[in-house]
Amino acid sequence: xxxxxxxxxxxxxxxxxxxxxxxxxxxxxxxxxxxxxxxxxxxxxxxxxxxxxxxxxxxxxxxxxxxxxxxxxxxxxxxxxxxxxxxxxxxxxxxxxxxxxxxxxxxxxxxxxxxxxxxxxxxxxxxxxxxxxxxxxxxxxxxxxxxxxxxxxxxxxxxxxxxxxxxxxxxxxxxxxxxxxxxxxxxxxxxxxxxxxxxxxxxxxxxxxxxxxxxxxxxxxxxxxxxxxxxxxxxxxxxxxxxxxxxxxxxxxxxxxxxxxxxxxxxxxxxxxxxxxxxxxxxxxxxxxxxxxxxxxxxxxxxxxxxxxxxxxxxxxxxxxxxxxxxxxxxxxxxxxxxxxxxxxxxxxxxxxxxxxxxxxxxxxxxxxxxxxxxxxx
Ligand SMILES: Nc1nc2c(ncn2[C@@H]2O[C@H](COP(=O)(O)OP(=O)(O)OP(=O)(O)O)[C@@H](O)[C@H]2O)c(=O)[nH]1
Ligand SMILES: [Mg+2]
Ligand SMILES: [Zn+2]
Numbered sequence: 169x170x171x172x173x174x175x176x177x178x179x180x181x182x183x184x185x186x187x188x189x190x191x192x193x194x195x196x197x198x199x200x201x202x203x204x205x206x207x208x209x210x211x212x213x214x215x216x217x218x219x220x221x222x223x224x225x226x227x228x229x230x231x232x233x234x235x236x237x238x239x240x241x242x243x244x245x246x247x248x249x250x251x252x253x254x255x256x257x258x259x260x261x262x263x264x265x266x267x268x269x270x271x272x273x274x275x276x277x278x279x280x281x282x283x284x285x286x287x288x289x290x291x292x293x294x295x296x297x298x299x300x301x302x303x304x305x306x307x308x309x310x311x312x313x314x315x316x317x318x319x320x321x322x323x324x325x326x327x328x329x330x331x332x333x334x335x336x337x338x339x340x341x342x343x344x345x346x347x348x349x350x351x352x353x354x355x356x357x358x359x360x361x362x363x364x365x366x367x368x369x370x371x372x373x374x375x376x377x378x379x380x381x382x383x384x385x386x387x388x389x390x391x392x393x394x395x396x397x398x399x400x401x402x403x404x405x406x407x408x409x410x411x412x413x414x415x416x417x418x419x420x421x422x423x424x425x426x427x428x429x430x431x432x433x434x435x436x437x438x439x440x441x442x443x444x445x446x447x448x449x450x451x452x453x454x455x456x457x458x459x460x461x462x463x464x465x466x467x468x469x470x471x472x473x474x475x476x477x478x479x480x481x482x483x484x485x486x487x488x489x490x491x492x493x494x495x496x497x498x499x500x501x502x503x504x505x506x507x508x509x510x511x512x513x514x515x516x517x518x519x520x521x522x523x524x525x526x527x528x529x530x531x532x533x534x535x536x537x538x539x540x541x542x543x544x545x546x
């Protein structure tokens with residue numbers, strides 16, 4: 169990782185003489201036009217002389233998965249607070265500061281302009297620096313997001329051919345499936361596992377609604393995942409089965425809960441921490457395409473830690489994983505790399521393929537192999 173380096177960026181409408189930051193600061197102090205200066209920052213290339221001369225101090229940040237420019241707050245711009253983005257609704261976000269206060273926040277347009285690579289300048293889980301907006305009559309705390317910290321542990325998917333970051337700054341991902349209603353779909357588990365492998369976020373496989381089936385039916389598949397070193401937890405939000413194990417996994421961690429709609433993600437969270445009081449689907453409402461949870465939202469757990477509940481995924485399109493990478497992200501297939509007759513073996517139709525041989529001999533799980541082919545070639 170490269171060390172962040174500070175830069176000065178000057179926004180100028182024309183090629184008039186460069187203005188040093190000192191001039192601007194001095195003018196600011198002389199006239200005290202804080203509000204006006206704020207507006208002029210937003211109106212890059214606007215008519216006023218001030219906007220053309222505005223110099224912003226910021227730094228280029230690179231943190232493995234993100235690369236962008238963040239604006240550092242001016243020392244003269246008043247109080248700034250650190251916080252966490254709980255959820256995002258269009259242009260406005262709810263931020264909780266480290267001292268527990270909630271702020272309805274908008275993002276400085278300049279942050280959006282600078283982050284050309286990112287469609288979403290602010291996402292759920294972001295660590296931000298905010299500046300409270302004073303003198304608001306509405307009674308709601310309002311603030312301006314001044315800076316977004318570099319991200320780690322982001323879960324993204326593809327949406328309309330673009331990257332959609334669902335959540336960021338998490339250290340584990342709970343991949344929730346249901347044993348039944350909706351029908352058990354291990355392929356979705358496999359897809360989410362690839363994302364976990366790629367991003368380095370620790371996966372925990374949770375199979376909910378085990379009250380609806382005979383547990384022994386799941387033994388083979390639990391065996392397959394456990395052998396690869398993945399943690400698998402059987403649960404029932406109905407009977408409470410497995411709740412203590414799940415709670416132990418969440419204490420003092422930052423987790424995101426993902427999976428198909430209706431598998432019981434919100435129900436599980438309510439069960440382990442009733443204070444969350446999340447909305448869950450009414451009994452018997454199995455209407456297709458209906459999400460009970462509609463936006464990713466971060467919640468503080470009463471026993472320590474944070475959890476992000478997300479809307480159900482219908483089909484999870486992987487982002488940032490190129491087809492050639494898929495094989496190496498399958499933990500069970502990976503050891504067979506470079507063991508086939510052809511160095512460019514795709515492990516689909518070739519003879520003397522170490523992967524296919526392993527499947528034929530029962531050393532590799534057939535369903536996992538088929539899952540690989542589906543993800544790789546469809
Ligand atoms: N039988 C049984 N039903 C459950 C269990 N957990 C949840 N349910 C039911 O499953 C339905 C869906 O639960 P939710 O918690 O809303 O599911 P979700 O995964 O949060 O769904 P989205 O928010 O749409 O993504 C509700 O009617 C729950 O009562 C369980 O362990 N057993
Ligand atoms: Mg939900
Ligand atoms: Zn092969």
